[in-house]
Amino acid sequence: MATIVVEHISKSYTNDKKTQIGISDLSFTVNKGEIFGLIGPDGAGKTTLIRILTTLLLADSGTASVDGNDVVKDYKAIRNNIGYMPGRFSLYQDLSVEENLNFFATAFKTTVEENYELIKDIYVQIEPFKTRRAGKLSGGMKQKLALCCALVHKPSVLFLDEPTTGVDAISRREFWDMLKRLKTQGITILVSTPYMDEANLCDRIALIQGGKILVIDSPEEIKHNYKHALWAIKTEDMFKSLIDLRTFNSTLSCFSFGDVHHLSVKDNITTKEDILNFLKEKGHTEIDVQPISANIEDCFMELMTKTNTSNTLVNA
Secondary structure, three states: OEEEEEEEEEEEEEEOOEEEEEEEEEEEEEEOOOEEEEEOOOOOOHHHHHHHHOOOOOOOEEEEEEOOEEOOOOHHHHHHHEEEEOOOOOOOOOOEHHHHHHHHHHHOOOOOOOOHHHHHHHHHHHHHHOOOEHHHOOHHHHHHHHHHHHHOOOOOEEEEEOOOOOOOHHHHHHHHHHHHHHHOOOOEEEEEEOOHHHHHHOOEEEEEEOOEEEEEEOHHHHHHOOOOOEEEEEOOOHHHHHHHHOOOOOEEEEEEEOOEEEEEEOOOOOOHHHHHHHHHHOOOOOOEEEEOOOOHHHHHHHHHHHHHHHHHHHHO
C-alpha cells in the first residue's frame, strides 16, 4: 500500500524574468514502512519536492498525497501526521535541548513522556547535554535533537531533507542506524541526500537530476542493470591519464572517483592488456588496471550522460 503518491508534479521559479525548472513531471509512490531515497546533487530538485509534500510549497501542476491526504486540500491533517527535518538546522538556538523538545511536544498537543519509547534510543545520546543551548551543540548532536523533535508526536511519515550534510562520517553512520530502527516501528521515511553511498542504505531510490527522475528502483537492481564493463585505473599522472583515456577508442565514459578513474568501455571484449598497452603508448607508468563492479555513482553518471545526449539530439 502506497503511503506517498506523487502524480505529474511540476514546479518552476521565476527570477529576473527568467524561468528555472525546479521539478518536472515527477511521478512515483512510496510504500508503507519503506525507506525511500531521493539521490542527487545540489539543485536537482530534492528540496522542492519535499517542501511540496510537506505542504510548505504549492506545485504548479500535478497532485500528491500523504497517507491518503491531498497536499493542498488536507494540508492540516498532513502537518499533524508527519515529521519534517529540513536541510538547515531550524530549531530554536537560544533554547536548551530539553526546552526545544518540550516546545515541539506541546505544539503537537502531546508530551515527551507519552512518546518517549519512540525517541529513547536517540535521546539518550543527547540527554547529558539537555541543559545546553541548541546553538552550542555539535553538528551531530544538532542532527539528533532535530530528529527527536520531528518524532516527538509519533508521526506516520518522516521527511528528511539532506539530514547528514555537514556532519562527520561516524555521525552519518549512527544516523542511518537510527533510521533503520525507526523503520522497524512502521514509520515510512523519505530521505534526500547528495551522498551516493547512502543510496545503498535505502529500500528503493530515485536518482534525480535537473528536476527529473532518471530511474526508480532498489539500489541492487540499479547496479545490476549496469551492463558495461568497468575498470578502475591508476597511473603516475592521473590528470593526463584522464584526458588520454577519454580518447581511447573503446571508451564509453571515464570519470575520476577518489584516487582512481572509472573507465566504462563500449564493448565487453576490451581486455586489461588493451588498456595497459594504450596507456603505455601514451607514456604512462605505474599503471594499475582492475575490473570492478558498478556502484550507484557509476549508474548515476551513465544515466545522466544518456539524458544529456538525448536532450542534445532533441534540440539539434
